[in-house]
Amino acid sequence: AMEPYCNLSFSSCLLPESVISATELELLTQNVVLAHQETCQFRQENLHVLRWETFSTPEMQSFHHKPMDQMWERCVCHVTDAIQYIVEFAKRLSGFMDLNPNDQIVLLKAGAMELLLLRMSRAFNCYNSTVYFEGKYAQLELFHSLGCIDLISAMFDFCHILGVLNLSEHEIAFYSAMTLLDPCRPWLQDKQKVETLHRKLQVAFRHLLRRTHREGIISKLPHKERLSAICQLHLEKLNVFQQMYPGIAWERFPPLYKELFISEPDNS
Numbered sequence: 732a733m734e735p736y737c738n739l740s741f742s743s744c745l746l747p748e749s750v751i752s753a754t755e756l757e758l759l760t761q762n763v764v765l766a767h768q769e770t771c772q773f774r775q776e777n778l779h780v781l782r783w784e785t786f787s788t789p790e791m792q793s794f795h796h797k798p799m800d801q802m803w804e805r806c807v808c809h810v811t812d813a814i815q816y817i818v819e820f821a822k823r824l825s826g827f828m829d830l831n832p833n834d835q836i837v838l839l840k841a842g843a844m845e846l847l848l849l850r851m852s853r854a855f856n857c858y859n860s861t862v863y864f865e866g867k868y869a870q871l872e873l874f875h876s877l878g879c880i881d882l883i884s885a886m887f888d889f890c891h892i893l894g895v896l897n898l899s900e901h902e903i904a905f906y907s908a909m910t911l912l913d914p915c916r917p918w919l920q921d922k923q924k925v926e927t928l929h930r931k932l933q934v935a936f937r938h939l940l941r942r943t944h945r946e947g948i949i950s951k952l953p954h955k956e957r958l959s960a961i962c963q964l965h966l967e968k969l970n971v972f973q974q975m976y977p978g979i980a981w982e983r984f985p986p987l988y989k990e991l992f993i994s995e996p997d998n999s
C-alpha cells in the first residue's frame with residue numbers, strides 16, 4: 732500500500748507512472764525551470780562572481796551600530812522585494828493559478844519564507860559562511876543589531892547544508908515548486924488538486940535526478956520540518972521586535988510583509 736501521502740519526504744514512494752505522460756512531464760519540467768529562472772532577483776552567475784567580495788571591518792562596524800529598528804526595516808524591505816519575485820514564481824507554475832484564490836494565499840503564506848530560504852542558499856558562500864547583502868557578501872555578525880542572531884545562524888546553517896549539496900538551478904527550481912505546492916498545508920480547501928500537482932512534480936523531479944545521476948541528493952535534502960522550524964523562529968522574532976517597537980511594524984513595514992507574517996490584531 733502507498734505510504735501515507737503527507738509524509739512528504741522526497742523519498743520516492745511508488746507512484747503509478749500513469750500520473751503523468753512523457754510529454755506532460757517534459758512540459759512540466761520546462762515550466763518549473765523557466766518559472767524559476769525568470770523570477771529570481773539575481774542571476775546565479777552574478778551572485779557567483781561577487782562571492783569573495785566581503786564587507787570591510789569599518790563597513791561591518793557601521794552595520795553593527797545601526798539601531799535595531801532601522802536594521803529590521805531595511806531587511807524587511809529586502810525580504811519583501813525578494814518575496815515579490817517568489818509570488819511571481821508561484822503565478823507562473825502551471826496549475827497554481829487554477830487553484831482557488833484561498834488556496835493560492837494559503838500556499839504562499841505558508842511557503843513564501845521557505846522559498847526565500849531556498850533562494851537565499853543561492854546567495855550563500857559556504858566556504859567562508861557569507862551571504863549576499865546589499866552588494867557584497869556579509870558574515871553573520873553584520874546582522875547582530877537585528878537582535879535575533881539565533882534566527883540568522885539557523886538561516887546560515889540551512890544555507891550551508893544546501894550549499895554543500897551544490898544544487899543546480901534546476902534542482903532548486905523543483906525543490907521550490909514542491910515546497911510551495913505542499914498538499915499538507917493546513918486550511919487547504921482543495922487538497923486533492925494540490926496533491927495531484929505535487930505528485931506530478933515528484934515524478935518530473937525524479938526523472939531529472941535520474942537523467943543527471945543526482946538521485947543521491949534526495950536523502951540529503953533538509954526535511955520540511957527544518958524549513959518550517961526556521962520560519963516559526965522568524966515569526967517569533969518578528970513578535971519580539973513588535974513588542975520592543977510597537978507601531979514600527981504597522982507604520983514602516985511593507986503591506987505584503989504584513990499580509991504574510993503579521994496576523995491582524997484581534998479586536999476582541
Ligand SMILES: O=C(O)[C@H]1CC[C@H](C(=O)N2CC[C@](c3ccc(C(F)(C(F)(F)F)C(F)(F)F)cc3)(S(=O)(=O)c3ccc(F)cc3)C2)CC1
Pocket residue numbers: 770771772773774803805806807809810811813816847850851852853854862863864865874877879882883886965968969
Ligand atoms: O531571488 C534571488 O536571487 C535571491 C532572493 C533572496 C535573497 C536573500 O538572500 N535575501 C533577501 C532578503 C534577505 C533577508 C533574509 C531574512 C530576513 C529576516 F528574516 C531577518 F531580517 F530577520 F533576518 C526578516 F524577514 F525577518 F526580516 C530579512 C531579509 S537579506 O539579504 O536582507 C538578509 C538579511 C539577513 C541575513 F542574515 C541574510 C540576508 C535574504 C538573495 C537573492
